[in-house]
Amino acid sequence: MRTTVYSMFVVAGLAACHGHDDAKPAPKAGKAKLEHTSQTDLARELDDADRRGTWSDVRYRWQGQDLEWTVTRYRTLCGSEKRCNVAAFPVMRPAQRGWLPGVQFAPGEYAKLDAACGAAERCEITIDGTLSKLDVSGEMPTSVQLSNVKIKSAKQRT
Protein backbone atom coordinates (compact mmCIF):
# COMPACT_ATOMS: atom_id res chain seq x y z
CA MET A 1 0.00 0.00 0.00
CA ARG A 2 2.77 2.35 0.95
CA THR A 3 4.57 1.61 -2.34
CA THR A 4 1.42 2.54 -4.21
CA VAL A 5 1.14 5.81 -2.38
CA TYR A 6 4.77 6.64 -3.13
CA SER A 7 4.28 5.81 -6.79
CA MET A 8 1.27 8.05 -7.02
CA PHE A 9 3.25 10.91 -5.58
CA VAL A 10 6.11 10.39 -8.01
CA VAL A 11 3.75 10.51 -10.96
CA ALA A 12 1.93 13.52 -9.60
CA GLY A 13 5.26 15.20 -8.91
CA LEU A 14 6.49 14.63 -12.46
CA ALA A 15 3.24 15.91 -13.89
CA ALA A 16 3.42 18.98 -11.71
CA CYS A 17 7.00 19.68 -12.75
CA HIS A 18 6.11 19.37 -16.41
CA GLY A 19 3.12 21.60 -16.05
CA HIS A 20 4.83 24.39 -14.16
CA ASP A 21 8.44 24.43 -15.24
CA ASP A 22 9.09 23.12 -18.74
CA ALA A 23 12.73 22.09 -18.41
CA LYS A 24 14.54 22.30 -21.73
CA PRO A 25 16.85 19.53 -22.96
CA ALA A 26 20.53 20.25 -23.26
CA PRO A 27 21.30 22.00 -26.58
CA LYS A 28 23.13 20.19 -29.33
CA ALA A 29 24.96 23.29 -30.43
CA GLY A 30 26.26 26.20 -28.34
CA LYS A 31 23.85 28.35 -26.41
CA ALA A 32 22.42 31.30 -28.31
CA LYS A 33 23.72 34.69 -27.23
CA LEU A 34 20.90 36.82 -25.93
CA GLU A 35 20.33 40.11 -27.66
CA HIS A 36 19.05 41.97 -24.60
CA THR A 37 21.04 41.27 -21.48
CA SER A 38 20.51 44.22 -19.17
CA GLN A 39 19.45 43.66 -15.58
CA THR A 40 16.07 45.12 -16.50
CA ASP A 41 15.70 42.49 -19.22
CA LEU A 42 16.53 39.76 -16.72
CA ALA A 43 14.13 41.17 -14.14
CA ARG A 44 11.35 41.31 -16.70
CA GLU A 45 11.90 37.68 -17.63
CA LEU A 46 11.98 36.64 -13.99
CA ASP A 47 8.70 38.43 -13.31
CA ASP A 48 7.23 36.68 -16.32
CA ALA A 49 8.54 33.32 -15.10
CA ASP A 50 6.81 33.89 -11.76
CA ARG A 51 3.52 34.16 -13.64
CA ARG A 52 4.09 31.32 -16.09
CA GLY A 53 6.31 28.94 -14.15
CA THR A 54 9.07 29.02 -16.75
CA TRP A 55 11.96 29.40 -14.31
CA SER A 56 14.14 26.70 -15.82
CA ASP A 57 13.76 28.25 -19.25
CA VAL A 58 15.01 31.58 -17.95
CA ARG A 59 17.81 29.87 -16.07
CA TYR A 60 18.84 27.91 -19.14
CA ARG A 61 18.95 30.91 -21.45
CA TRP A 62 20.65 33.31 -19.07
CA GLN A 63 23.16 31.14 -17.30
CA GLY A 64 26.50 31.46 -19.05
CA GLN A 65 25.69 34.73 -20.81
CA ASP A 66 28.30 37.46 -20.92
CA LEU A 67 26.93 40.73 -19.60
CA GLU A 68 27.84 44.34 -19.24
CA TRP A 69 25.94 45.95 -16.41
CA THR A 70 26.13 49.25 -14.59
CA VAL A 71 25.52 48.58 -10.90
CA THR A 72 26.05 50.21 -7.52
CA ARG A 73 28.82 49.05 -5.25
CA TYR A 74 28.24 49.69 -1.55
CA ARG A 75 31.30 49.35 0.59
CA THR A 76 29.24 47.70 3.34
CA LEU A 77 28.05 45.00 0.95
CA CYS A 78 31.19 44.67 -1.14
CA GLY A 79 34.05 45.29 1.24
CA SER A 80 36.33 42.48 0.19
CA GLU A 81 37.16 40.34 -2.78
CA LYS A 82 35.62 37.35 -1.06
CA ARG A 83 32.36 38.97 -0.02
CA CYS A 84 30.79 41.21 -2.59
CA ASN A 85 27.23 41.90 -3.61
CA VAL A 86 26.17 44.84 -5.75
CA ALA A 87 22.85 46.55 -6.35
CA ALA A 88 21.57 45.90 -9.84
CA PHE A 89 18.95 48.64 -9.68
CA PRO A 90 18.88 52.19 -8.35
CA VAL A 91 16.78 52.99 -5.28
CA MET A 92 13.13 52.70 -6.31
CA ARG A 93 11.36 53.59 -3.04
CA PRO A 94 10.67 50.76 -2.42
CA ALA A 95 12.62 47.92 -4.04
CA GLN A 96 10.65 45.75 -6.45
CA ARG A 97 12.89 42.71 -6.09
CA GLY A 98 15.25 41.61 -3.37
CA TRP A 99 18.27 40.07 -5.07
CA LEU A 100 21.67 41.69 -5.09
CA PRO A 101 24.05 39.93 -7.50
CA GLY A 102 27.08 38.26 -5.95
CA VAL A 103 30.36 39.15 -7.67
CA GLN A 104 33.47 37.03 -8.20
CA PHE A 105 36.23 39.18 -9.60
CA ALA A 106 38.79 38.31 -12.22
CA PRO A 107 42.34 38.43 -10.79
CA GLY A 108 43.38 41.95 -9.86
CA GLU A 109 39.97 43.50 -10.53
CA TYR A 110 38.88 44.00 -6.93
CA ALA A 111 42.02 46.00 -6.27
CA LYS A 112 41.18 48.11 -9.31
CA LEU A 113 37.66 48.67 -7.94
CA ASP A 114 38.94 49.58 -4.51
CA ALA A 115 41.40 52.06 -5.95
CA ALA A 116 38.81 53.70 -8.16
CA CYS A 117 36.12 53.95 -5.49
CA GLY A 118 38.45 54.95 -2.68
CA ALA A 119 36.69 55.44 0.62
CA ALA A 120 33.32 56.26 -0.98
CA GLU A 121 30.48 54.27 0.53
CA ARG A 122 28.74 54.26 -2.83
CA CYS A 123 30.21 53.88 -6.27
CA GLU A 124 28.58 53.43 -9.65
CA ILE A 125 30.49 50.84 -11.60
CA THR A 126 30.23 49.35 -15.04
CA ILE A 127 31.34 45.78 -15.12
CA ASP A 128 31.48 42.96 -17.54
CA GLY A 129 31.44 39.32 -16.62
CA THR A 130 29.54 36.09 -16.94
CA LEU A 131 26.25 35.26 -15.32
CA SER A 132 27.60 32.02 -13.93
CA LYS A 133 24.73 31.02 -11.68
CA LEU A 134 21.07 31.91 -11.64
CA ASP A 135 19.04 30.29 -8.90
CA VAL A 136 15.41 30.86 -9.71
CA SER A 137 12.36 28.80 -8.87
CA GLY A 138 8.93 28.98 -7.38
CA GLU A 139 10.22 27.75 -4.05
CA MET A 140 13.53 29.42 -3.26
CA PRO A 141 14.69 33.04 -3.51
CA THR A 142 16.20 34.38 -6.70
CA SER A 143 19.99 34.55 -6.54
CA VAL A 144 22.33 35.87 -9.22
CA GLN A 145 26.05 35.20 -9.37
CA LEU A 146 28.44 37.02 -11.71
CA SER A 147 31.89 35.57 -12.36
CA ASN A 148 35.14 36.65 -13.95
CA VAL A 149 34.03 40.22 -13.42
CA LYS A 150 36.16 43.03 -14.79
CA ILE A 151 35.80 46.72 -13.99
CA LYS A 152 35.19 48.90 -17.03
CA SER A 153 34.57 52.13 -15.20
CA ALA A 154 33.89 53.37 -11.70
CA LYS A 155 32.41 56.64 -10.52
CA GLN A 156 32.23 57.66 -6.87
CA ARG A 157 28.83 58.79 -5.64
CA THR A 158 28.04 60.88 -2.61
Add this chain to the structure above:
Amino acid sequence: MKNGNTFLYNTGPVDAISSQYLNVTQTYDLWKIDEHTGHRTRLMQDAWVAPWNVGKRSFPNYESVALQAVRSAGTTQSFAGPRDEPFFVDLHVFDLLGVGGAHTTDGVNVMSIVLEVPITDIAAGGARPSSATDKSSVVGIYASASRPQLRILRKSHNSDDYGKMIQVSRLGWPLVNEVLIPLKDKDKYNRSEPRDDVSNFGAYILDPEVPKLLNLVLNAGCAATPAGGRTDIVGLLSPNGTAAADLLRINIAAGQTNAQSHFPNGRALADDVTDTLLTVACNNGSAIGDGVNANDKPFTTTFPYLASPASGNP
Protein backbone atom coordinates in the same frame (compact mmCIF):
# COMPACT_ATOMS: atom_id res chain seq x y z
CA MET B 1 -2.61 10.80 27.23
CA LYS B 2 -3.22 8.87 30.43
CA ASN B 3 -6.96 8.37 30.16
CA GLY B 4 -8.64 8.47 26.78
CA ASN B 5 -12.06 7.69 28.16
CA THR B 6 -12.73 11.27 29.17
CA PHE B 7 -12.86 14.61 27.42
CA LEU B 8 -11.13 16.27 30.35
CA TYR B 9 -7.65 17.69 29.88
CA ASN B 10 -7.11 17.14 33.59
CA THR B 11 -8.95 14.56 35.67
CA GLY B 12 -8.38 16.19 39.06
CA PRO B 13 -6.51 19.06 40.72
CA VAL B 14 -2.92 19.07 39.49
CA ASP B 15 -0.24 19.98 42.01
CA ALA B 16 2.80 18.56 40.22
CA ILE B 17 3.90 18.08 36.63
CA SER B 18 4.08 14.34 37.30
CA SER B 19 0.52 14.30 38.68
CA GLN B 20 -1.69 11.37 37.68
CA TYR B 21 -4.44 13.94 37.07
CA LEU B 22 -2.50 15.72 34.33
CA ASN B 23 -4.15 13.77 31.57
CA VAL B 24 -2.38 15.14 28.50
CA THR B 25 1.38 15.54 28.59
CA GLN B 26 4.06 16.46 26.12
CA THR B 27 7.82 15.94 26.23
CA TYR B 28 10.74 17.04 24.11
CA ASP B 29 14.40 16.26 23.51
CA LEU B 30 17.03 18.98 23.32
CA TRP B 31 20.00 18.49 21.00
CA LYS B 32 23.11 20.56 20.59
CA ILE B 33 24.37 20.38 17.02
CA ASP B 34 27.71 21.83 15.94
CA GLU B 35 26.99 23.23 12.50
CA HIS B 36 30.65 23.09 11.52
CA THR B 37 31.35 19.50 12.49
CA GLY B 38 27.83 18.09 12.45
CA HIS B 39 28.49 16.64 15.91
CA ARG B 40 25.24 16.05 17.80
CA THR B 41 24.86 15.85 21.56
CA ARG B 42 21.56 15.12 23.24
CA LEU B 43 21.37 17.43 26.24
CA MET B 44 17.91 16.45 27.41
CA GLN B 45 15.56 13.57 26.77
CA ASP B 46 11.84 13.39 27.49
CA ALA B 47 11.85 16.75 29.23
CA TRP B 48 8.40 17.85 30.39
CA VAL B 49 6.52 20.56 28.53
CA ALA B 50 4.58 22.77 30.95
CA PRO B 51 0.81 22.16 30.66
CA TRP B 52 -1.78 24.63 29.43
CA ASN B 53 -3.18 26.85 32.15
CA VAL B 54 -6.69 25.46 31.85
CA GLY B 55 -8.04 27.14 34.96
CA LYS B 56 -8.04 27.49 38.73
CA ARG B 57 -9.93 24.27 39.36
CA SER B 58 -7.34 22.17 37.56
CA PHE B 59 -4.40 24.25 38.75
CA PRO B 60 -4.85 25.79 42.21
CA ASN B 61 -1.24 26.98 41.83
CA TYR B 62 -0.43 26.85 38.14
CA GLU B 63 2.97 28.50 38.23
CA SER B 64 4.39 26.08 40.78
CA VAL B 65 3.47 23.24 38.42
CA ALA B 66 4.66 25.00 35.27
CA LEU B 67 8.07 25.84 36.70
CA GLN B 68 8.67 22.15 37.31
CA ALA B 69 9.19 22.06 33.55
CA VAL B 70 12.46 23.95 34.01
CA ARG B 71 15.23 21.49 33.30
CA SER B 72 18.99 21.70 33.57
CA ALA B 73 21.71 19.82 31.74
CA GLY B 74 25.07 20.92 33.01
CA THR B 75 25.12 24.67 32.59
CA THR B 76 22.20 24.77 30.15
CA GLN B 77 18.70 25.53 31.33
CA SER B 78 15.61 24.89 29.29
CA PHE B 79 11.88 25.50 29.50
CA ALA B 80 9.10 24.69 27.06
CA GLY B 81 5.47 25.54 27.55
CA PRO B 82 2.88 28.30 27.52
CA ARG B 83 3.88 31.78 28.72
CA ASP B 84 2.42 35.23 28.55
CA GLU B 85 3.17 36.73 25.10
CA PRO B 86 6.24 38.90 25.76
CA PHE B 87 6.05 40.90 22.52
CA PHE B 88 4.17 44.14 23.14
CA VAL B 89 3.04 45.82 19.97
CA ASP B 90 0.00 47.41 18.39
CA LEU B 91 -0.78 44.81 15.75
CA HIS B 92 -3.15 47.24 14.08
CA VAL B 93 -0.02 48.21 12.19
CA PHE B 94 -1.07 45.44 9.80
CA ASP B 95 -4.43 47.15 9.28
CA LEU B 96 -3.17 49.91 6.97
CA LEU B 97 -0.64 50.96 9.59
CA GLY B 98 -3.39 51.87 12.01
CA VAL B 99 -1.14 52.15 15.06
CA GLY B 100 -2.58 54.05 17.99
CA GLY B 101 -1.57 52.42 21.23
CA ALA B 102 -3.87 49.42 21.16
CA HIS B 103 -2.49 46.73 23.48
CA THR B 104 -3.28 43.93 21.06
CA THR B 105 -1.08 41.29 22.64
CA ASP B 106 -2.25 41.72 26.22
CA GLY B 107 -3.70 38.55 27.68
CA VAL B 108 -2.34 36.43 24.84
CA ASN B 109 -0.38 33.25 25.57
CA VAL B 110 2.31 31.78 23.37
CA MET B 111 3.97 28.38 23.40
CA SER B 112 7.55 29.26 24.29
CA ILE B 113 10.93 27.59 24.21
CA VAL B 114 13.42 29.30 26.51
CA LEU B 115 17.10 28.40 26.61
CA GLU B 116 19.85 29.74 28.82
CA VAL B 117 23.39 28.77 27.89
CA PRO B 118 26.76 30.01 29.11
CA ILE B 119 28.19 32.76 26.92
CA THR B 120 31.34 30.72 26.46
CA ASP B 121 29.28 28.00 24.76
CA ILE B 122 28.53 30.34 21.86
CA ALA B 123 31.83 32.22 21.77
CA ALA B 124 34.34 31.37 19.08
CA GLY B 125 36.99 29.18 20.67
CA GLY B 126 34.99 28.92 23.89
CA ALA B 127 36.22 32.19 25.39
CA ARG B 128 34.77 35.69 25.41
CA PRO B 129 36.84 37.98 23.17
CA SER B 130 38.71 40.74 24.96
CA SER B 131 37.93 43.43 22.39
CA ALA B 132 34.36 44.64 21.91
CA THR B 133 35.22 45.86 18.42
CA ASP B 134 36.50 42.52 17.24
CA LYS B 135 34.34 40.72 14.69
CA SER B 136 34.32 37.59 16.82
CA SER B 137 32.79 39.51 19.73
CA VAL B 138 29.46 39.61 17.89
CA VAL B 139 27.26 36.53 17.74
CA GLY B 140 24.16 36.21 15.61
CA ILE B 141 21.09 34.26 16.64
CA TYR B 142 17.95 33.20 14.85
CA ALA B 143 15.16 30.74 15.43
CA SER B 144 13.58 28.54 12.81
CA ALA B 145 10.73 26.06 12.70
CA SER B 146 10.72 22.97 10.51
CA ARG B 147 8.12 20.37 9.64
CA PRO B 148 8.31 16.92 8.02
CA GLN B 149 8.37 17.13 4.25
CA LEU B 150 5.29 15.01 3.73
CA ARG B 151 2.23 14.25 5.82
CA ILE B 152 -0.26 11.64 4.66
CA LEU B 153 -3.69 12.05 6.19
CA ARG B 154 -5.29 8.65 6.67
CA LYS B 155 -8.92 7.86 7.03
CA SER B 156 -8.50 4.70 9.01
CA HIS B 157 -5.73 5.54 11.44
CA ASN B 158 -3.36 8.25 12.52
CA SER B 159 -1.52 10.35 9.99
CA ASP B 160 2.02 9.53 8.93
CA ASP B 161 4.90 11.96 8.51
CA TYR B 162 7.67 11.23 6.05
CA GLY B 163 10.82 12.81 4.72
CA LYS B 164 13.37 15.23 6.03
CA MET B 165 12.49 18.26 8.10
CA ILE B 166 11.77 21.33 5.98
CA GLN B 167 12.25 24.82 7.35
CA VAL B 168 8.97 26.74 7.18
CA SER B 169 9.73 29.83 9.24
CA ARG B 170 12.58 31.83 10.72
CA LEU B 171 13.08 35.00 12.70
CA GLY B 172 16.13 37.00 13.71
CA TRP B 173 15.52 40.70 14.12
CA PRO B 174 11.94 41.44 15.11
CA LEU B 175 9.79 42.65 12.22
CA VAL B 176 12.28 41.98 9.39
CA ASN B 177 10.31 38.98 8.23
CA GLU B 178 7.04 40.78 8.89
CA VAL B 179 7.57 44.21 7.31
CA LEU B 180 10.76 44.23 5.23
CA ILE B 181 10.05 41.12 3.20
CA PRO B 182 7.13 41.57 0.77
CA LEU B 183 4.41 38.96 0.48
CA LYS B 184 5.67 37.52 -2.81
CA ASP B 185 8.97 36.53 -1.18
CA LYS B 186 7.84 35.66 2.34
CA ASP B 187 7.70 31.88 1.85
CA LYS B 188 11.05 32.00 0.09
CA TYR B 189 12.49 33.99 2.94
CA ASN B 190 11.19 31.47 5.46
CA ARG B 191 12.81 28.58 3.56
CA SER B 192 16.20 30.24 3.16
CA GLU B 193 19.19 30.79 5.44
CA PRO B 194 20.43 34.07 6.95
CA ARG B 195 23.85 33.69 5.32
CA ASP B 196 22.18 34.27 1.95
CA ASP B 197 20.08 37.27 3.00
CA VAL B 198 22.16 39.89 1.23
CA SER B 199 22.19 37.96 -2.06
CA ASN B 200 18.51 37.12 -1.83
CA PHE B 201 16.84 40.07 -0.12
CA GLY B 202 19.48 42.79 0.24
CA ALA B 203 17.59 45.23 -1.96
CA TYR B 204 14.59 45.16 0.38
CA ILE B 205 16.88 46.23 3.22
CA LEU B 206 18.57 48.98 1.21
CA ASP B 207 15.26 50.23 -0.07
CA PRO B 208 12.47 49.38 2.41
CA GLU B 209 8.76 49.92 1.97
CA VAL B 210 8.01 51.01 5.56
CA PRO B 211 8.95 54.73 5.45
CA LYS B 212 7.03 55.22 2.24
CA LEU B 213 3.94 53.62 3.76
CA LEU B 214 4.28 55.60 6.98
CA ASN B 215 4.25 58.80 4.94
CA LEU B 216 1.51 57.68 2.63
CA VAL B 217 -0.88 56.46 5.29
CA LEU B 218 0.07 58.39 8.42
CA ASN B 219 1.74 61.45 6.94
CA ALA B 220 4.53 60.64 9.37
CA GLY B 221 7.12 62.94 7.85
CA CYS B 222 9.64 60.15 7.37
CA ALA B 223 12.76 60.95 5.40
CA ALA B 224 12.70 59.81 1.80
CA THR B 225 14.97 56.86 1.17
CA PRO B 226 18.23 58.49 0.07
CA ALA B 227 19.48 57.86 -3.45
CA GLY B 228 22.22 55.78 -1.90
CA GLY B 229 19.80 53.51 -0.09
CA ARG B 230 19.55 52.70 3.62
CA THR B 231 23.11 51.69 4.30
CA ASP B 232 22.47 52.66 7.92
CA ILE B 233 20.13 49.67 8.27
CA VAL B 234 22.67 47.42 6.56
CA GLY B 235 25.18 48.68 9.11
CA LEU B 236 22.91 47.73 12.00
CA LEU B 237 22.61 44.24 10.53
CA SER B 238 26.39 43.88 10.21
CA PRO B 239 27.98 45.15 13.45
CA ASN B 240 31.78 45.05 13.71
CA GLY B 241 32.06 44.23 10.02
CA THR B 242 30.19 40.94 10.22
CA ALA B 243 28.27 39.83 7.14
CA ALA B 244 24.86 41.52 6.99
CA ALA B 245 22.05 39.09 7.76
CA ASP B 246 18.74 38.91 9.57
CA LEU B 247 20.28 37.78 12.82
CA LEU B 248 19.69 39.04 16.31
CA ARG B 249 23.18 40.27 17.23
CA ILE B 250 24.76 40.67 20.61
CA ASN B 251 28.24 41.67 21.62
CA ILE B 252 29.63 39.11 24.06
CA ALA B 253 33.09 40.58 24.60
CA ALA B 254 34.43 40.43 28.14
CA GLY B 255 33.21 43.41 30.12
CA GLN B 256 29.97 43.84 28.17
CA THR B 257 27.18 44.47 30.66
CA ASN B 258 23.44 43.96 30.71
CA ALA B 259 23.04 47.73 30.54
CA GLN B 260 24.83 47.69 27.17
CA SER B 261 22.78 44.79 25.88
CA HIS B 262 19.67 46.34 24.49
CA PHE B 263 18.20 46.18 21.02
CA PRO B 264 19.71 46.23 18.44
CA ASN B 265 22.61 44.88 20.53
CA GLY B 266 20.69 41.87 21.83
CA ARG B 267 17.05 42.13 22.75
CA ALA B 268 16.10 42.40 26.39
CA LEU B 269 12.51 41.37 27.02
CA ALA B 270 11.45 44.87 28.06
CA ASP B 271 13.05 46.59 25.05
CA ASP B 272 10.51 48.48 22.98
CA VAL B 273 11.78 47.07 19.71
CA THR B 274 8.82 48.29 17.69
CA ASP B 275 9.51 51.92 18.58
CA THR B 276 13.21 51.46 17.86
CA LEU B 277 12.52 49.92 14.47
CA LEU B 278 9.88 52.45 13.46
CA THR B 279 12.24 55.26 14.44
CA VAL B 280 15.07 53.71 12.45
CA ALA B 281 12.81 53.13 9.46
CA CYS B 282 11.35 56.65 9.52
CA ASN B 283 14.80 58.20 9.85
CA ASN B 284 13.71 61.82 10.29
CA GLY B 285 15.47 62.56 13.54
CA SER B 286 12.37 62.14 15.69
CA ALA B 287 11.33 59.16 17.75
CA ILE B 288 8.11 57.56 16.62
CA GLY B 289 6.31 54.57 18.01
CA ASP B 290 3.21 52.46 18.14
CA GLY B 291 2.02 53.78 21.49
CA VAL B 292 2.53 50.48 23.30
CA ASN B 293 5.57 50.81 25.50
CA ALA B 294 5.58 47.89 27.91
CA ASN B 295 4.29 44.39 28.43
CA ASP B 296 1.04 43.94 30.31
CA LYS B 297 2.72 41.67 32.85
CA PRO B 298 6.13 42.21 34.42
CA PHE B 299 8.90 39.88 33.39
CA THR B 300 10.47 37.80 36.12
CA THR B 301 14.02 37.99 37.39
CA THR B 302 14.50 34.26 37.37
CA PHE B 303 14.52 31.70 34.57
CA PRO B 304 12.48 31.42 32.32
CA TYR B 305 11.93 35.19 32.74
CA LEU B 306 8.66 35.22 30.78
CA ALA B 307 5.53 35.92 32.77
CA SER B 308 3.01 33.26 33.72
CA PRO B 309 0.36 32.67 31.04
CA ALA B 310 -3.19 33.86 31.33
CA SER B 311 -5.56 31.33 32.87
CA GLY B 312 -8.48 29.84 30.96
CA ASN B 313 -10.58 30.18 34.11
CA PRO B 314 -9.03 32.84 36.34
